[in-house]
Amino acid sequence: MKRRSFIGLAAATALLAASPALAQSGRVVVYNAGGPELFKPLSEAFAKKHPDVKIDVINAGVGELFTRIRAERSNPRGDVLLGASGEAFVGNTELFQPYKAKEHDAFDPKVIGPDNTFYGFSMPLQALIVNTKLMPLDQAPKSWKDLGEPRYKGKIIMSNPSLSGSAYGQIAQILQLHGWDLMQKVVQNATFVAQSAVVYQNVAKGEYAIGLTGDSNIVTMAQQGYPVAAVYPSEGTALRFDASGIIKGGPNPEPAKLFLDFVNSKESHEIIVKTNRRSVRKDAPAPAGQIATSDIKTFAYDDAAAAKDRKANLEKFDDLLSRK
Secondary structure, three states: OHHHHHHHHHHHHHHHHHOHHHHOOEEEEEEEOOOHHHHHHHHHHHHHHOOOEEEEEEEOOHHHHHHHHHHOOOOOOOOEEEEEEHHHHHOOHHHEOOOOOOOHHHOOHHHEOHHHOOEEOEEOOEEEEEEOOOOOHHHOOOOOHHHHOHHHOOOEEEEOOOOOHHHHHHHHHHHHHHHHHHHHHHHHHEEEEOOHHHHHHHHHOOOOOEEEEEHHHHHHHHHOOOOEEEEOOOOOEEOOOEEEEEEOOOOOHHHHHHHHHHHOOHHHHHHHHHOOOEEOOOOOOOOOOOOOHHHOOEEOOOHHHHHHOHHHHHHHHHHHHHOO
């Protein structure tokens, strides 16, 4: 009887090892900062490969998700953070589990976190989105510095950097190039909203003439027929990236590894490119309709300094905004 039980256990173990569907069952909780329009095709492709892994997703901004992860630190509820800004990861690596992805070598070391705590995802190069019906391009701002000009007061919409990782990247670039003197003028000129998507959507719909957003959003709006164009600041835009990582102590560590490996795969990055985003993988093609990254002027952006100064910068920004 004991021998039969042992044989039965051994057979079941062998069957489990031989069956990927059984071995890779479970659930994974994804905190998604990349937007639902990107998560949908990624999750559908993952589900085809791993139908027995249930995906739960929470969509929110970078600031909200990092606040949540830190608050849950003693009892994490999420497994993977997807598509959050590189600066935010750099400043919070202790919240993420070291894990060397299967396709580790496809990534430049510059977009991989210390001890493999995160991997680069896409490159949201920040640009000005201009509604060309409201403002001809020859009258639009050409630089970060122009955003402080009095003639643009009330015509600019931006996302609140306390809530959005890309918006924090925008103000960090302004600060590194021009300091707080310009930032004060920009705060006076712009309207700040809670969600990044509202910025490019409202410019496309003609609510505002000028906004700041990732260039992939501008291409998407133009493809949908909206009268928008991208203006890359003349001082340069930062070669920033967003990233993904496994939350330390999450409830489903093995499905989390499975999901992160998929997110880092070539197949996944081909999906990213189809949504007009620039991939950080060395072997990913450029998005159709995008200016080549090599043709865009960039500057030496210090993401470590942006991460280190984040708290102080946001406190000063909040003070300026409250006194507006």
